[in-house]
Amino acid sequence: MKKIIIVLALIFYSVPVWADDLYVKSLKAKIYSAPSFNSTVVEVAKRGEVLKKLKRDKSWINVFYSGKKGWVSSYLLSKTPPMERVSVLKKSASIEKNARRRASAITSVAAARGLNEYSRVRKDKKSYAVDYDALDKMESINISENEALRFIEEGVGK
Amino acid sequence: MKKCAILILIFALLPIFCLAASAGDSTQNYRLRASDKTHKVSRNDIKAEIRFGKEVAARILGKFRLYDDEKATRYVNLIGKGLASYSSRPEIEFRFAVIDTDMINAFAAPGGYIFITKGTLETIDNESQLAGVIAHEITHVTEKHIVRELNIRGSDDSALSGLSSVLAGGSSETMRAAFMQMVDKAQEILFEKGLKKEDELSSDRMSVILLGNAGYDPSAYSDLLKKIRDTEKEKKNIKVVSSTHPDFNERLKAVSKTIETEGLTDVQPANTKNRYIEYVSF
Numbered sequence: 001m002k003k004i005i006i007v008l009a010l011i012f013y014s015v016p017v018w019a020d021d022l023y024v025k026s027l028k029a030k031i032y033s034a035p036s037f038n039s040t041v042v043e044v045a046k047r048g049e050v051l052k053k054l055k056r057d058k059s060w061i062n063v064f065y066s067g068k069k070g071w072v073s074s075y076l077l078s079k080t081p082p083m084e085r086v087s088v089l090k091k092s093a094s095i096e097k098n099a100r101r102r103a104s105a106i107t108s109v110a111a112a113r114g115l116n117e118y119s120r121v122r123k124d125k126k127s128y129a130v131d132y133d134a135l136d137k138m139e140s141i142n143i144s145e146n147e148a149l150r151f152i153e154e155g156v157g158k
Numbered sequence: 159m160k161k162c163a164i165l166i167l168i169f170a171l172l173p174i175f176c177l178a179a180s181a182g183d184s185t186q187n188y189r190l191r192a193s194d195k196t197h198k199v200s201r202n203d204i205k206a207e208i209r210f211g212k213e214v215a216a217r218i219l220g221k222f223r224l225y226d227d228e229k230a231t232r233y234v235n236l237i238g239k240g241l242a243s244y245s246s247r248p249e250i251e252f253r254f255a256v257i258d259t260d261m262i263n264a265f266a267a268p269g270g271y272i273f274i275t276k277g278t279l280e281t282i283d284n285e286s287q288l289a290g291v292i293a294h295e296i297t298h299v300t301e302k303h304i305v306r307e308l309n310i311r312g313s314d315d316s317a318l319s320g321l322s323s324v325l326a327g328g329s330s331e332t333m334r335a336a337f338m339q340m341v342d343k344a345q346e347i348l349f350e351k352g353l354k355k356e357d358e359l360s361s362d363r364m365s366v367i368l369l370g371n372a373g374y375d376p377s378a379y380s381d382l383l384k385k386i387r388d389t390e391k392e393k394k395n396i397k398v399v400s401s402t403h404p405d406f407n408e409r410l411k412a413v414s415k416t417i418e419t420e421g422l423t424d425v426q427p428a429n430t431k432n433r434y435i436e437y438v439s440f
Contacts, residue, residue, distance in 0.1 A: 025245075025246045025247075025248060026243060026244045026245065026246070026248075026371070027243035027244070027248075028243070028244075030371075034421075035421050036421035037370045037371075037376075037421065037422060037425050038421075038424055038425060038426075047248060058419060058420055058421070059367060059420050060420075060421065073367060073370070073371050075244075075246065075364065075367050075368065075371065076244060076246070076371060078246060082248045082249070083199075083201070083204070083248065083249035084249065085248065085249055085250075085251060086201055086204040086205055086208065086249045086250070087208075087251070088205055088208045088209055088212070128217050128220060128221075128342070128345065129217070129220030129221060130213075130216040130217055130219070130220040131216060131219040131220045131223075132216050134216075134219035134223070134224050134255075135212065135215055135216045135219055137224060138215070138219070138224070138253055138254075138255045138271070139253055141231070141232065141235050141253065141254075143232070143235050143236060143239050144239075145239060145240075145242075145243040147236070147239075148235070148236050148237075148238075148239035148240035148242075148243060149240045149243050151236040151237070151240055152236070152237065152240035152241070152289075152372055152373065153373065155285055155428065155430055155433050156372070156373035156374055156428040156430065157373075157428045
């Protein structure tokens with residue numbers, strides 16, 4: 001009888017079959033020994049990996065991952081898998097943009113669009129300037145997530 | 159034998175009770191992310207958001223010039239992209255720029271376009287505070303504050319149905335005009351009306367947690383708010399965030415409460431002043 005109880009208890013408490021699956025959305029998710037950033041990091045999960053939720057304490061989730069139990073910030077997790085990066089093709093986005101850029105790098109939206117109806121709709125409003133060349137410059141900065149993450153870790157000494 | 163059968167039954171039913179308890183917990187306490195609300199977010203919704211954000215970003219850059227300092231710009235991007243890697247929206251590529259104005263403020267356009275003013279860089283003391291400013295703007299994007307306010311979607315059931323095709327040049331003039339009116343509204347929110355008070359306070363709360371996750375001292379966020387509040391008092395001619403944000407004392411109170419209740423106290427602060435001075439000089 002005792003053996004049966006022990007076996008059942010072991011099955012129940014060692015494998016959290018009832019637990020919710022939560023997905024890591026951040027590039028990395030540190031799993032701490034206690035619900036505090038001051039505690040020891042026991043494991044690090046990566047984006048897309050599944051953690052078993054055991055319980056919750058405010059914004060901390062007690063999880064089971066890679067044979068270990070620990071605490072992770074709920075802000076790094078989600079019930080749904082992370083989406084792939086979405087990009088907007090330059091070709092589709094640039095049709096209007098190129099037409100406007102030909103007129104001037106920085107110009108009034110209404111004038112550059114040449115949209116009579118649009119101008120009519122907002123004739124009582126002030127026109128706004130746009131700068132797509134500056135936007136291209138902003139978008140041209142190429143830094144990977146890993147490079148940026150390493151930079152932060154160097155800065156905070158972790 | 160009977161006892162044994164009862165025990166087996168109890169153990170068999172326990173997971174069901176746990177599951178029910180866990181479901182209750184998730185509905186009551188789980189942070190309501192914008193992306194989890196109302197309808198399933200599609201890739202078209204994200205594309206619509208990015209295209210909309212590009213237009214808003216181009217407007218911001220039409221109003222303010224880019225600050226011509228490659229080193230500081232790259233630094234802001236490194237911190238921004240590093241913080242964004244801890245965010246809940248890996249589908250978005252966050253982009254950062256410094257804009258050339260003495261105004262002390264920062265702006266976030268949908269789709270991950272984030273702007274920090276030169277005046278803000280001049281005001282703050284260290285990298286942790288810079289991370290605080292950026293974290294606040296990132297959470298406006300992750301929580302889709304403007305997107306929800308204006309109901310921007312790419313699917314057919316929204317007021318802006320077919321929005322995705324608007325910028326591709328395939329839609330009618332009326333649709334284009336409607337789209338640009340939405341961009342006008344976003345601009346009004348950013349520069350005149352401000353976001354909802356609860357959205358700003360929610361971004362404050364989430365920012366300190368984002369700082370903690372990235373390894374920064376969350377209390378730097380309170381220092382940042384105090385610094386901006388004091389600067390506002392000293393330099394009355396400089397436009398600051400208070401015109402579009404809730405009262406500083408209310409924000410500080412909310413931040414202190416979050417730091418206290420979320421296990422964010424006593425985080426060992428790293429010295430982030432030297433690196434800030436190395437990259438940002440005036």
